[in-house]
Amino acid sequence: MTKYVIHGGKPLYGAVEISGAKNAAVAILPAALLVNGVCRIENIPQISDVTLILNILQELGADVKTINRTTVEIDCSHIRNARVPDALARKIRASYYLIGALLGRFGSAEVPPPGGCDFGGRGRPIDQHIKGFTAMGADVDVNGGIIHAVARSGHLMGTTVYMDIVSVGATMNLMLAGTLAEGTTIIENAAKEPHIVDLANFLNSMGASIMGAGTDVIKIRGVSRLSGGSYSIIPDQIEAGTYMAAVTATGGELLIKNVIPKHLECIAAKIAEMGAEVEEMDDAVLVRRTGKLTRTNVKTLPYPGFPTDMQPQVAACLCLAEGTSVLTEGVWDNRYRYVDEFRRMGAQIQVDGKVAIIEGVPYLTGASVEAPDLRAGAALVIAGLAAHGTTEVSQIRFIERGYEDIVRKLSGIGADIRVVVTPDEAKSAQVG
Ligand code: EPZ
Numbered sequence: 001m002t003k004y005v006i007h008g009g010k011p012l013y014g015a016v017e018i019s020g021a022k023n024a025a026v027a028i029l030p031a032a033l034l035v036n037g038v039c040r041i042e043n044i045p046q047i048s049d050v051t052l053i054l055n056i057l058q059e060l061g062a063d064v065k066t067i068n069r070t071t072v073e074i075d076c077s078h079i080r081n082a083r084v085p086d087a088l089a090r091k092i093r094a095s096y097y098l099i100g101a102l103l104g105r106f107g108s109a110e111v112p113p114p115g116g117c118d119f120g121g122r123g124r125p126i127d128q129h130i131k132g133f134t135a136m137g138a139d140v141d142v143n144g145g146i147i148h149a150v151a152r153s154g155h156l157m158g159t160t161v162y163m164d165i166v167s168v169g170a171t172m173n174l175m176l177a178g179t180l181a182e183g184t185t186i187i188e189n190a191a192k193e194p195h196i197v198d199l200a201n202f203l204n205s206m207g208a209s210i211m212g213a214g215t216d217v218i219k220i221r222g223v224s225r226l227s228g229g230s231y232s233i234i235p236d237q238i239e240a241g242t243y244m245a246a247v248t249a250t251g252g253e254l255l256i257k258n259v260i261p262k263h264l265e266c267i268a269a270k271i272a273e274m275g276a277e278v279e280e281m282d283d284a285v286l287v288r289r290t291g292k293l294t295r296t297n298v299k300t301l302p303y304p305g306f307p308t309d310m311q312p313q314v315a316a317c318l319c320l321a322e323g324t325s326v327l328t329e330g331v332w333d334n335r336y337r338y339v340d341e342f343r344r345m346g347a348q349i350q351v352d353g354k355v356a357i358i359e360g361v362p363y364l365t366g367a368s369v370e371a372p373d374l375r376a377g378a379a380l381v382i383a384g385l386a387a388h389g390t391t392e393v394s395q396i397r398f399i400e401r402g403y404e405d406i407v408r409k410l411s412g413i414g415a416d417i418r419v420v421v422t423p424d425e426a427k428s429a430q431v432g
Helices: 022-034 048-060 093-106 127-135 168-179 194-205 237-250 261-273 308-318 339-344 374-386 406-411 423-431
Strands: 002-007 012-017 038-042 063-068 071-075 108-111 138-143 146-151 160-162 184-188 209-211 217-221 229-232 252-257 277-280 284-289 324-328 348-352 355-359 368-370 390-394 416-421
Touching: 002 374, 012 237, 012 406, 022 038, 022 048, 022 093, 022 168, 022 194, 022 237, 048 063, 048 071, 048 093, 093 108, 093 127, 093 146, 093 168, 127 138, 127 160, 127 168, 168 184, 168 194, 168 209, 168 217, 194 209, 194 229, 237 252, 237 261, 237 284, 237 308, 237 374, 261 277, 261 284, 261 308, 308 324, 308 355, 308 374, 339 348, 339 368, 339 374, 368 374, 374 390, 374 406, 374 416, 406 416
Parallel strands: 012 252, 038 229, 160 184, 368 390
Antiparallel strands: 002 390, 002 416, 038 071, 063 071, 108 146, 138 146, 184 217, 209 217, 252 284, 277 284, 324 355, 348 355
């Protein structure tokens, strides 16, 4: 088994550089399928979800060239295959973007249902994606465990789609589907996350005509073709927020570089309520925490509300804050699967449906814990960094789906964290 072993109780000091945004990259890379020419994409995070998507694109027939650590050139001009390989796609949630992109480009797509972290009581539904594709003239059904989508007239037709719920994935998928569709697609009640604006900027820089991204009505005028170009992905709001939460929990002073401070305002506001000081700079934020942490209430909401992807990390801070905090999950049905692991470390949390009541304790104690998903895994790392004693976090593959070089980055700011591979796994890794 591969674990992180953390000797906690050390404040974090120094500077950390934030990578490109995972949730933008996992949509922008499939968007290259719509482009007839070479897309140069910069500031790509080196994480396993990105590697999987690049492998899928290659298996579909794309020419993928690695230019340097954070830059790739993708040429999808010669792809003729709209069937996504099974084994790879099932490992990531974001494989659903391949449906919108392939359907937009070829008028048909065959994609295995998405995998990834599951925190809906009913799995992670994609009914709003399907509703949109259907309204645009596609037949979508699932048989043999594969989602088949076919545009009835050979290509998609623009139309107005009203989203019943605010969905990041459905909004981006319909942007992909609408880019080369005939006529205008209007998405009403669209999500407004920074990665939605980033996807629109990427597609527009390749020749698309998308207006209103970042508001709740997005208008996409279909164009006949996209040609190549160069684009740099925005910094990762959630990775930055995770380091903000880490220094809030451990104390210390951290300069978090290569960020868009505007995207961090909702996170900064909450950690300031807990007692941290946050100084905004042009493309960095400085977070300092010297005094005690105080309780606060947090409710997650779609952007510009407090991000659900920061909920477990902020919970780690609240566990150490004086007083009783109320945490309400406003996006997912079941995003508290980490609570038992926190309890092993001495946290006092009661969960009732979407609400968690956290009674702050003076300190957490190191324990062996298991990451149940990506952000909860990051939260356990934060708890371990702040705890007295040694914490071992297993199932780190979840964490590595979304955090580039987390061990190196944390070690560089004073954390005592290392990766430990037990002999058994090292042996089976060589065999398999
Ligand atoms: C994206 O997931 C992110 N993933 C998630 O981040 C993030 O938690 C989520 O947006 C919300 O911000 C990626 O970008 C790859 P949604 P997505 O559609 O698009 C319900 C992380 O840790 N819903 O906005 O799948 C759904 O059940 C990951 O980086 C439907 O009911 O989320 C949820 O309650 C985890 N029907 C809510 O909407 C649908 O068709 C929001 O989901 C779609 C969603």
